[in-house]
Amino acid sequence: MLFFLFFTLGYLATTKKWHKIFTPLLNDNQQIGGQYTPSRLHANGHELLFIYIGSSSCAASNIDELRNLTKRAKIHLEKLASSRGKSFFTMAIGIDLKPQNGYDHIRKFGLFNEVHVGRGWMNDSVVKYIWQEYPGAPATPQIIVLEREIHSPTEFGDRFSVNNENILVRKVGYLEIRDWANNNFPIPHSN
Numbered sequence: 001m002l003f004f005l006f007f008t009l010g011y012l013a014t015t016k017k018w019h020k021i022f023t024p025l026l027n028d029n030q031q032i033g034g035q036y037t038p039s040r041l042h043a044n045g046h047e048l049l050f051i052y053i054g055s056s057s058c059a060a061s062n063i064d065e066l067r068n069l070t071k072r073a074k075i076h077l078e079k080l081a082s083s084r085g086k087s088f089f090t091m092a093i094g095i096d097l098k099p100q101n102g103y104d105h106i107r108k109f110g111l112f113n114e115v116h117v118g119r120g121w122m123n124d125s126v127v128k129y130i131w132q133e134y135p136g137a138p139a140t141p142q143i144i145v146l147e148r149e150i151h152s153p154t155e156f157g158d159r160f161s162v163n164n165e166n167i168l169v170r171k172v173g174y175l176e177i178r179d180w181a182n183n184n185f186p187i188p189h190s191n
Helices: 002-015 017-030 064-083 099-107 124-131 174-182
Strands: 045-054 087-094 114-117 142-151 161-172
Touching: 045 064, 045 099, 045 124, 064 087, 064 142, 064 174, 087 099, 087 124, 099 114, 161 174
Parallel strands: 045 087, 087 114
Antiparallel strands: 045 142, 142 161
């Protein structure tokens, strides 16, 4: 098994296919002067969660400028969260019936901590953030920013918990997202 792995990596490196696979990801993020890099830290306390909801079949979700606006928003909000003493995480939801289509769409928007794809409008995250717990317009593209409290286990047997989720911003449609970006992504103060 290891032989096969090393053989494949060696083959990719010598044929420059490795470069072709990973360079587009790097160049895409360098366009905006930096990139959001997901954190692995699960800190106790308040967290800002950025959620992008889009679809590969939605014309507005595929506007090139939306990709850069979304990437800029993640970078800006990560800095804002840090300045307010909060952690920052990102989630992307692809409203596509075929998971691969959703994944391919979301990849264009840079890195996220979590990616939820498949089942179309019945995706569990869509059910939560559009239909049931936090009802909103069933439309894409959409950006939601919420604050919540995170409790990470500190002892054996302790459990993770997420409490007091509160939506701070919901922008529906390309024009609302663009206007929000033009105003420097304002987020109201909370706790």
